[in-house]
Amino acid sequence: MDIKLREVEYRYAAGTPFERPAITDVSFHIPSGQYVAIIGHTGSGKSTVLQHLNVLLKPLKGEIEIGSHTIAAGRKEKNLKEIRRRVGIVFQFPEHQLFEETVEKDICFGPMNFGVAENDAKNRALEAVRLVGLPEDVLKKSPFDLSGGQMRRVAIAGVLAMKPDVLVLDEPTAGLDPSGRQDIMNMFTGLQKTNGLTCVLVTHSMEDAARYADKIVIMYKGSVHRIGTPRDIFRDTDSLTSVGLNVPETVRFQQSFEKRLGRPLDKVCLTPEELAAEIGKLRGEIS
């Protein structure tokens, strides 16, 4: 399902003395089946943009096309439930949304709201729990007896069980242990590659953006600063640092390597594996 944002503007608490602009003139395209990363300094409006993707917030100006629905400022939209089923959002710190007596019931909450029968929902819960790498016996536990990382996984499973077409992730791995982070990130890419799921990821990790994304959107002070492929974006490191972002470690390594070498490599490498292969190619030339 394609999502297109056109000149979207949003202000919090509009019409009160607490009014504050959050995003202005945001336009970009999330093509079906792609992995789009949104990066930007804290407070740049990333989470605000995400909440527009399933109409939790409505634009005050501009419009959003979500599949066959168009959400425009000042217009009533009826099929919100349909949109919310198809666009699943995992919020920042999603563990705060858990409320049921058992993990299983909590994961079933989403699917059952969207009309999935109880038995079906339970099967989905089992499947989702496996996907996020938890043992099956957590299903019968209370979500409040779990560790922070386990709660996070349960919350993610709760959204996966809705079987959305578009999965929107707001810093899903912040605060997880490094190997757990990698497992979860790989699981998302797996779903994207095999099931054709569209992924939208907000992250502060340039490494993750470089490794997983097909397309990167940089937000800066509530507007879109740049859009491009990871190679385009990370080639131009000055533009990156000018909006307060880091350069991925691999790219930094490559740059100092190129300085020593005296000439640039063939391409900007996005992962350590890619860089190793590229450097490997040089061995023949040098000796």
Add this chain to the structure above:
Amino acid sequence: MMEKIIFGRYLPSDSVVHQMDPRAKLLFIFAFVGIVFLANNVMTYALIGAFTFLIVFLSKVKLRFLIGGLKPVLLLVLFTFFLHVFFTKEGDILTQFGLLTIYKGGVIKGIFISLRFLLLILVTSLLTLTTPPISVTDGIESLFGPLKKIKVPVHELALMMSISLRFIPTLLDETDKIMKAQRARGADFSSGSISNRVKAIIPLLIPLFVSAFKRAEELAVAMEARGYKGGEGRTKYRILRWSMRDTMAMVFLVVLSAALFILRSY
């Protein structure tokens, strides 16, 4: 939605009302609560109403915003109004349909009581809108200070109050966040039958309680870790200063009460 609620919020500004000593504002409110009950006829209500709007004007808080924020309590006001309209049997009969008889006295009483209610809410909302929660508590602690002599834990009570005031906006933000998260999972808070709506609140209330308790615990630990020990010997960063402005406000209040006393017997 949550952002429309004004009770307990502070709206920074540099108006005269903002600059008043919190003790003066508190005394003012205590007195005002009493004075409102002096009003009993058109004249007195007009006077006290005009006076309230003068304060709103001085506080530089936009009237439209204040009235918007009053909407949640409007239901309660309307309820009181109709209660009086239907159950007061005084004065001439206005209309009569079925068992219901509406008397002129009832309507007048309804209007007066609702007005009284609204004025009280307006003025108390103004207190929190123009005074940072910390100052409110400082004021209360200072006013009730003498009670420490008879072993009333004034400081602790004041602290409790300031913590609750401080966390009202936080809780509202939190409610908004959890509501959004559950909506994203298909929860519907705004349609369906009453019993469905009540059920829909559970996924909101439980996470809210959990996080409130967690927050309270963390706050307690953080205070302890920093060696907090209230009351005796604790110095203050903000020192309250009573100024001419505050005395003037008190004088004004006395004049107002006197005027109301005279006018109420007309």
